[in-house]
Amino acid sequence: MSAPRVGIIGIGQSAFKPRRDDASYPDLVREAVNLALSEASLDLDAIEAIVYSLSPDAMVGIGNAERLGVDAVGGRNKRFLRINTGGATGISSVAAAYYHVAAGACDVVMTAGADKVGECGDSQTVLNKIWDPIYERPLPQGTITMLAMSGIRYADKYGMTQEDMANVVVKNRKHASLNPNAHLRKEVTVEEVMASRYISWPIKLMDCCPQSSGGGAMILASERYIKENRLDAVWITGVGHCSETYYIGDRMGTGYTADHADAYALRNSFERAYRMAGVTDPQRQVDVAELYAPFSNTEYHSIEAAGLAGLGESVAQVNEGRFSIGGEIPVNPSGGTLCTNAIAVTAMIRVAEVALQVSGRAGGHQVKGAKLGIASGNGGDHQFFGTMVVEA
Amino acid sequence: MELLKRQENWNITYTHALGEIASWFFVQIRDNAKIYGRRCAKSGRVLVPPRAFSDQTLEPTTEWVEVGPGGKIETFTIVYEPFHNLPEPPYAFGFVQLDGADTAIGGFFKGVDLADPAKAAEKLAVGTRVEAKFAEKRIGDLTDFWFEIV
Numbered sequence: 353m354s355a356p357r358v359g360i361i362g363i364g365q366s367a368f369k370p371r372r373d374d375a376s377y378p379d380l381v382r383e384a385v386n387l388a389l390s391e392a393s394l395d396l397d398a399i400e401a402i403v404y405s406l407s408p409d410a411m412v413g414i415g416n417a418e419r420l421g422v423d424a425v426g427g428r429n430k431r432f433l434r435i436n437t438g439g440a441t442g443i444s445s446v447a448a449a450y451y452h453v454a455a456g457a458c459d460v461v462m463t464a465g466a467d468k469v470g471e472c473g474d475s476q477t478v479l480n481k482i483w484d485p486i487y488e489r490p491l492p493q494g495t496i497t498m499l500a501m502s503g504i505r506y507a508d509k510y511g512m513t514q515e516d517m518a519n520v521v522v523k524n525r526k527h528a529s530l531n532p533n534a535h536l537r538k539e540v541t542v543e544e545v546m547a548s549r550y551i552s553w554p555i556k557l558m559d560c561c562p563q564s565s566g567g568g569a570m571i572l573a574s575e576r577y578i579k580e581n582r583l584d585a586v587w588i589t590g591v592g593h594c595s596e597t598y599y600i601g602d603r604m605g606t607g608y609t610a611d612h613a614d615a616y617a618l619r620n621s622f623e624r625a626y627r628m629a630g631v632t633d634p635q636r637q638v639d640v641a642e643l644y645a646p647f648s649n650t651e652y653h654s655i656e657a658a659g660l661a662g663l664g665e666s667v668a669q670v671n672e673g674r675f676s677i678g679g680e681i682p683v684n685p686s687g688g689t690l691c692t693n694a695i696a697v698t699a700m701i702r703v704a705e706v707a708l709q710v711s712g713r714a715g716g717h718q719v720k721g722a723k724l725g726i727a728s729g730n731g732g733d734h735q736f737f738g739t740m741v742v743e744a
Numbered sequence: 745m746e747l748l749k750r751q752e753n754w755n756i757t758y759t760h761a762l763g764e765i766a767s768w769f770f771v772q773i774r775d776n777a778k779i780y781g782r783r784c785a786k787s788g789r790v791l792v793p794p795r796a797f798s799d800q801t802l803e804p805t806t807e808w809v810e811v812g813p814g815g816k817i818e819t820f821t822i823v824y825e826p827f828h829n830l831p832e833p834p835y836a837f838g839f840v841q842l843d844g845a846d847t848a849i850g851g852f853f854k855g856v857d858l859a860d861p862a863k864a865a866e867k868l869a870v871g872t873r874v875e876a877k878f879a880e881k882r883i884g885d886l887t888d889f890w891f892e893i894v
Contacts (some may be wrong), residue, residue, distance in 0.1 A: 474828040490886035492830040500821040597799040602850035604818035
């Protein structure tokens with residue numbers, strides 16, 4: 353089956369910061385919406401449907417905050433729905449916008465959202481609440497501990513060291529220093545990362561993403577609309593999603609289908625997106641990747657799940673510079689989730705950044721000649737992997 | 745200009761029903777200090793903690809199987825940072841495959857000096873043998889037991 357082409361015609365993103373005391377939550381959504389509309393030279397009347405990108409309500413401290421955001425996105429009299437797939441929310445929202453257009457229901461759809469993680473007293477307290485209250489929540493489980501435990505198994509399986517983890521931080525901070533929209537833009541050394549305090553062994557402070565505030569918006573349109581209005585666009589040519597089973601403890605022991613060390617379902621999700629886009633050899637065909645990795649160690653299993661390196665082989669290749677700007681396949685040239693995490697829109701920004709890259713508009717962190725890019729988002733404890741292929 | 749803020753605190757109490765399977769499991773822990781899993785008849789795998797159906801075959805589980813108290817560490821972490829409404833650090837917890845189980849169950853690791861992170865992590869390495877220890881006063885909760893290195 354050949355899928356109809358859906359184009360990206362507008363992108364808006366905030367300059368992400370630790371706090372935005374100058375803007376209320378809907379103000380921040382509106383900021384990104386205005387940037388995307390202005391880039392697309394459209395007004396709100398042209399938008400037929402809104403996909404609202406919003407992860408757990410408790411992060412912004414407003415129940416069903418999509419209600420509060422409805423005016424900021426001009427939702428009145430329009431199709432309007434909210435997507436929440438945890439950390440994958442942003443890419444799931446782009447996918448939902450894509451499906452509106454691909455299904456022929458609409459010609460022009462906007463997805464938008466914002467987050468103010470810095471206003472939350474403790475995001476790990478909120479994220480502790482995503483666990484099963486019966487078997488898991490009696491333990492102080494959080495997203496940091498969940499991925500620290502993935503890192504422990506990855507290190508045990510493939511020999512990753514904490515210096516290897518630090519190398520990912522050094523790479524991404526260097527990339528972020530070139531991106532004016534990134535939150536953490538100060539370059540760091542391996543020694544500085546190693547000297548930062550332990551949060552959850554083996555993860556240290558500098559191995560962690562920040563708590564960012566800012567908004568994101570993207571406008572998608574049908575090929576017919578783009579051609580009729582002679583608009584510039586890049587194209588979403590592959591979309592994939594895949595889930596793993598629920599319990600962490602089922603991804604270890606004996607006879608498991610997926611190891612908690614790896615990102616098995618992310619690999620399946622990428623394979624689905626690649627098949628749809630006709631990508632048969634990602635290492636040759638992919639020019640740039642924005643992979644959701646909120647902690648340094650998780651970039652390794654994400655690179656491998658994307659098929660950009662064999663299992664356990666990404667560590668040596670990051671060290672050799674293969675995934676740095678100037679290397680063969682730059683990964684997270686924007687600095688990635690490790691340098692900016694406004695959770696509700698983080699995975700949307702992965703798609704937006706790849707779209708900017710393949711259209712040659714990424715500015716200081718542009719990957720030269722990029723024509724085909726990939727993006728991913730991870731939500732929950734491996735329940736919501738989303739992936740996309742974006743082409744010029 | 746002067747920018748103002750307003751503080752809010754969510755404090756909501758939930759009473760979660762455990763259902764038949766988890767209730768039976770926690771009663772055995774509370775009354776007999778024994779840990780049980782559920783066997784999937786189709787695959788033969790023993791799921792600990794027990795579930796009413798298998799995540800792999802999606803078939804109902806059919807049989808209670810006693811597991812442990814010995815087992816091996818499958819993964820762990822040691823938390824050194826305080827988080828609101830979570831325990832005071834440092835603490836170590838992770839997942840253990842109990843003898844007779846195919847999956848791993850979460851629990852705290854106790855009896856390990858956590859002052860030196862690297863030394864503590866070495867003691868908790870993947871594959872290390874541990875044993876479940878039970879609290880004298882048990883309430884029917886996951887924290888009625890913890891793991892100690894054998």
